[in-house]
Amino acid sequence: MKNILVKLVFTTLFVAGVGSVANAQFRQSIYLNGNIPTGSFARSVSSAHTTVPLGYEEIGKDASIGFGLGYRASYRFDVGVGEVAPFAQADFMWNMISSDWRKKYMDAEYTTPTYFNIPLLAGVSYFYDEMWNDITPFAEFGVGTDILKITREGKKSKENNGTLYYAYKSSAAFSWMLGAGAWFGRHVSAGVYYYGMGTHPIDYTKKTLRKNNVAAAQLTSNNALNHGRETRTVGSIMLRIGFHF
Secondary structure (H helix, E strand, O other): OHHHHHHHHHHHHHHHHOOOHHHOEEEEEEEEEEEEEEHHHOOOOOOOOOOOOOOOOOOOOOEOOEEEEEEEEEEEEEOOOOEEEEEEEEEEEEEEEOHHHHHHHHHHOOEOOEEEEEEEEEEEEEEOOOOOOOEEEEEEEEEEEEEEEEOOEEEEOOHHHOEEEEOEEEOOEEEEEEEEEEEEOOOEEEEEEEEEEEEEEEEEOHHHOOOOHHHHHHHHHOOOOOOOOEEEEEEEEEEEEEEEO
């Protein structure tokens, strides 16, 4: 399925470009993004887990509504009935954990974990510019990869020469998006999107266990020293406001 989508994107880019280079318009775009998490990324932490830090079994869940920025470079071609614009883009998305859990971290004086997603996509937009003079509807899709970063949780402690925090690592995952909206004039657009950012494996880094008697004891008590790898399915419903030049 991934190979089919990738081939479809590059085939579309090639077809759109043939015979239209002379009429191409290069565009750069900056986006302001608001996102609502979906998938296990939005799933509540298990009711059996009531204390902080969360640990690898529950981290990557309970993400709150987030914000972000995006950059896109594109070429816009006239194809007779509307226009097509192949593009490459990068987004940066920031989500905090839910407010209830943030309060627990503050009460315990622990560092609160934060989630970052960086989807890198290539795709194509279609514009139907024959309906209204100043409003141009569009639809678009893209495929690529998403990078998930989770900041560490817990705190450093001078007691027992140890620390009480977990650090995480995650691999990149296949990502895709679909969106639709409208341009208002030549420089502003608004659209609603779904970003499917893949299934990410999550594990501890070596920093979690390094010379860390306190954390090691806690990990042992959680039966996590011989754990299997956790995964999180990450998705977002997004509202994007674009500024084009």
